[in-house]
Amino acid sequence: MSHETARFFWLWDCYFAVVYLAVLYLVLVQASQVSAAATYGSAVALTCVVALYVFLGRAYMLEDRHDWRTHAFLVTIMALFAVSVWLTPISAYALFGVIPIVFISSHLFPAVFLVATGMFVPALVSLLDVGPTDDLFRTLVPIGVIGTAFATLIGVWIVRVISQSYERAGLIAKLEASQAEVGRLSHEAGVTAERERLAGEIHDTLAQGFTSIVTLVQAAESELGRDDAQVRKHLDLMLRTARENLAESRALVSALAPADLTESSVLDALERQAHRLTEQTGVAAEFVVQGDRRQLPTRIDVVLLRTLQESLSNIRKHANAATVEIVLSYQDKAVVLLVTDDGTGFDPAGVSDGFGLRGMRSRVDQVGGSLSVTSAPGAGTTIELEVCA
Template sequence: MTSVHVWDRTRIGWHLAFGVFVLVGVVLVVADSQVSGGRRAIVLALLAVLCASYARFGARALNREPQGQVYVAAAIALTITMYALVPVMAVLLFALYPQIWSLLPTRRAVAATAVTSLSVGAVVLVQGDFTEDAVGWASFIVISLFPSILLGLWITRIIEQSHERARLVAELDTTRAELARVSHEAGVLAERERLAKDLHDTLAQGSTSVLLLLQAARKALHGDMSRCEQHLVLAEETTRENLREIRSLVAALTPAELDGASLPAALERLTSRIGRELDVAATMTTTGEHRRLAPDCEVALLRVTQEALANVRKHAEATTVSVSLDYSPDDVRLSVTDDGRGFAPSARLAGGFGLDGLRSRVRHAGGSLDIHTSPGNGVTVLVRLPAGG
């Protein structure tokens, strides 16, 4: 939005008003039989000069060009001269005063108004031979100068406030557009991070699982064929679930594990699968009354479980794995525990997002994540989400 000065909005009106007052002046001076032919000709010539000055300087000055001072000076001199020659030309003052305030800065407008009014009063005194009536009219003109200036200042202040509001509105629109741009960029970045975490927690982990299963199948190929078959079946199952995850991510749907299934059922499938993959004792327990959680909370619990089990698969060398989901009135708690190697709390697991991704996801859902571990004592991942989740 661009601010438009109030004078600019009525520019055509200013031109018409000036033309009307000039036309009225012409009619009055021509119709006044008391005006001599010589004075009439001089006044009409001065009117022509005034119109030329307005066309050359005044009209352009209304476009905010710095030519207003030239026109106002000429207009004051011409108008006072015509008034001195023919008093009916005082009608031009109705056009002159508004032009003074529209074309000059405030202080100069006050000075120009004072000069004009005092000049008119001086003409009245001189032409009236300083009689009592002339002094009275001159005094009235001088006294009326003060309310005229106050009115001009008041109107100018209103216009300045309007201009300031227009500037503030323009700044607000600019700020709003910038905020929308920043918000859009932040949303794009957040969505990229979310997709990266989803890809890590699903496709990357699933591909790792398939790779490990195929390696195990190769080892069993020339020995235990039933074991080889079992590994191949699990690899095929994992690959199919990866494909389902890809379709879900592309369609921006819920995770494939939660599509048409409850969270406990999805966690049960994950736990059962890792037990079969690693040939370890894997258990999943649910306590409390099951209830649906907000989608982002269920996704967070699912992804934490997937990541924790993936770390068990890659690092733990565990013999038992347990997953526990507890629904209580105040919160929902998830724990994933293994009896594997564990690690030092200060250590970080390799592999991209890992534990940092878990914490970020849980924090986004409004919960907290704690990891309890030490070398040789396994790992316990604890997640707590508020009941409102």
């Protein structure tokens, strides 16, 4: 039996108790044409039916058990019912409580057979007691036929209600399982997305900063004992880069915007990246702004800054460039960032995207933009980012 049905089973208990008390009242008070022994015998039989229901039948019904124990229980209560009717015919009203027990506890066809047997018990008792009479064929037999038909209809309805309850319970279980699976997948997707976001942030900020510090340390070592001014310059750059990395790490932990954007506008942040490239590598970097400047959403500012940082990082490590041109173009319905270098270039078809380029594409996709890389061996590289804004 489904959980929902079991939860409201106490209503059936109340109904059965009311039927038992009402029939017991009729037997003890209204059955004036029978002996006291028959009255009390009928009451004992009815009480035994109740006891069997409480201690056995109720559990069988809740467990939806259809084995030999359930069948023995049903046969026993039908026999007790027959004894009660034989002793006091008025106790036939107990069928109002017995019939639902039979249909709930058994399959449809065995239940119909048992109910039909119970319906004809009064007629059988009358036949055994006084023999065939007009009252038997005019009243008791038609009542048995009509009662069997009516009880069968009620039983079919009960069975259908129980079947629908099982179906509903199955659907609810499937829905709960689906919701749990959706919740689990959503959680995993959120964890994966957050992990990728953090990986991208670390790659675009801390990792690049540490790479710059390592490069500056190596440059300072090469100048030791020869050019103290140059060594001091490298140390100053190392200190500034370390402080910027510290600010980026704090912003990352606090889930804030990049440190460069919290302190100034995106234009200042982009220009600082160009100056930093020149200071650290000697590459001539020019930053140009075209079009009418306007305020952009923070998420687009972040994508512009991170794309430029990754582009300049790749130029440091791979391009061997002498000049870099950075153009930020404000157009009518979009903003375009162009990063062009005159370095060695490469064949895009022969190189798979690294983590940095994949990170750039992922960020651009999140804001609905597009990213293209144009390059050829010996012809430099151009990275173009376009975002509607």
